Amino acid sequence: MIEFKHVSKIYNDGTQALDDFTLQVHDAELVTLIGPSGCGKTTTMKMINRLINPTSGDIYINGNNIKNVNIHELRFNIGYVLQEIALFPHMTIEENIAVVPEMKKWKRKRIRDRSHALMEMVGLDPSVYARRMPNELSGGQQQRVGVIRALAADPDIILMDEPFSALDPISREQLQDDIQKLQKQIKKTIVFVTHDMEEALALGDRVCLMKDGKIVQADTPQSLILQPKSQFVKDFIGNRKSPWQAAVDTIAKQLDDNLLHVSEAVEPSSADDEKYYVLHDDSGAYAGMIHAGKRMNIEPLQNNTKLAEASDKLQTSGLDFLPVVKNGYPAGLLGYQDIVSYLKQHAADRSGVADHE
DSSP: OEEEEEEEEEOTTSOEEEEEEEEEEOTTOEEEEEOSTTSSHHHHHHHHTTSSOOSEEEEEETTEEGGGSOHHHHHHTEEEEESSOOOOTTSOHHHHHTHHHHHTTOOHHHHHHHHHHHHHHTTOOHHHHTTOOGGGSOHHHHHHHHHHHHHTTOOSEEEEESTTTTSOHHHHHHHHHHHHHHHHHHOOEEEEEOSOHHHHHHHOSEEEEEETTEEEEEEOHHHHHHSOSSHHHHHHHHTOSOGGGSBGGGTSEEOSGGGTEEETTSOGGGSOTTSEEEEEOTTSOEEEEEETTEEEOOOOEETTOBHHHHHHHHHHHTOSEEEEEETTEEEEEEEHHHHHHHHHHHHHHHHHHHHHO
16 A cells, blocks of 8 residues: 655755655554654654655555655545644534545535544544534544544545644543554554554554664564564563553464464364364354363453453453454464563563663
């Protein structure tokens, strides 16, 4: 969907914001950009809708070089969410959401139906909120409107520039959950800039860690944590907050033939009593587990479940392992030993950072 090819950006004062930057963002993928201040992450994102133009290199969307695309057409198909929500204060919530669809000359009924459907998706009852003014909403509610306004005209791409950083922790976590739920429904291509490593790991299908205008490592959250490619990556990951806030898919064992990811057609009586079998149906979707000769309809952990919550569920279940799923498909197994190993590693990493400091 989006492809950067050897892109560099040097500003007039000589600052090099990007240096030979090459990255692909796939259809319906959420990629988070993160790194130290001045690493080039916001410049990267703003190049996608040509708010900033590269000094050299090219950017493609669906195979088309964006410098050859009419800038208005380009931006009509890209939603943009900022930290500064910038709702129009003199317009109602419904009117704010309708701005771009009206510019695209949608019919009034279609705009109304779309606005109300989006409001319902983020828990804002249209009968209550549609005619309210922005100053009648909390900060978190206003930011929800900012998100769905970017979605209103059904763009293929959404750009999000530190959209939640000004919110209180509770509102921020709720909006992160909202984005994850929305993405399951809308399946948009999202580039999300953040300075918060927890947020980057929780939201991203892939995380692109940058430094000095270059990609240090672009990888899945799990690979970034378990297989850092440099000391910089290890140190940056190690500076996170409580390990109990980590998402379980960064900790769980990945499924492969050795972890017994098998078809639901397997007979429980033929299974090894000492092992856990994660089952999938004909489409590959999660279909339960087998353990001790019994088929069990175990509710799985979602891949973005925080470790603290997952630990409680594991203890309540009475099992040694719980399955982890992503978008309904088996993604791993989480057990007590995985949790202990992760906490030990986190403690060792933090000790190393403290010694270094």
